[in-house]
Amino acid sequence: MAQTETIRQTPRRTDYITGLHHGIPIALGYLSVSFSFGIAAVSQGLDWWVAVLISMTNLTSAGQVAGLGIIVAGGTYVEMALAQLVINLRYALMSLSLSQKLCENYPTFHRAVTGFGMTDEIFAVASGQPGEVRPAYMYGLITLPFLGWTGGTLLGGLAGTLLPEMLCAVLGLAIYGMFIAIIIPPARDSVGVCAVVVFAAALSCALRYIPVFSGISSGFSIIICAVLASVFGALVFPRKEGE
């Protein structure tokens, strides 16, 4: 403590408010994406409060969409756990990376709480901060995206029960539109990403349409395709240092 007090520190309140500010654009983005998750969940037969509960406890897009698919298909618990593990594995790397940037006296309790808020966007913003990251900043950064994600799901879930069926079905496309918007630009820039995306898509289609594989459920299909395609990418297109 004595050591850190010699460094001029911004008050915790200021840290928190800075975090809040940085979270605004993330929250707006989440609001719209989780809206479409809410609609998708309700149009597949879940109650709106179930969709909200999933968003509050998971705070992740791809994992939730896959989880929704497994719930609707009546998949096994093992399948659910493995699918979440593979899909969200990237968070482990992000947590690992950001853990190097935390201030020295970042208590374990706060690590355990703020670790919950590790998403692609929050990781990106937090790791872009100059210098060390303190707990108050992380809490501020996570607050609005969490509210946006949960609130958007609530609105989507309610709208899904009110809007005409055709409109709901069409809005269900939004989440895939977002996925496409995430993968295409990097695939344009990197041969490796492009190859992984194409390879993964081809595997996915093979597992879906070739009758021999028809016994493989959607959750396991994601696991198999994603692992194979990522191993393929790491072997054939290793990234250069610093890429």
Added chain:
Amino acid sequence: MRLLCYIAIMALVTYAIRAIPFVAFRKKIRSRFVQDFLYYVPYAVLSVMTIPAVLYATDHMASAAVGAAVAVVLAFFRRGLLTVALSACGAALLAELVLTYLL
């Protein structure tokens, strides 16, 4: 009850993946292979989840295909997430209306 079990499993696994490295690890991953593997995982996952599932997202495969095509073109020209997602919906809605009322 089964529903709550699903949600609990999702939440616990997802939380553990995030929090354990955050709380426990203090060293960096050195293996290039593991780093590259983890780098490619999100793109592979999103690709698998989108193709071919996106084609079944609306009532007609044709409208979904139109929406997906619009999304791909806009994403290629680096439009934002929201623009791409909403344009895909709009295009699919148009296609859906044409299919339902004009054909």
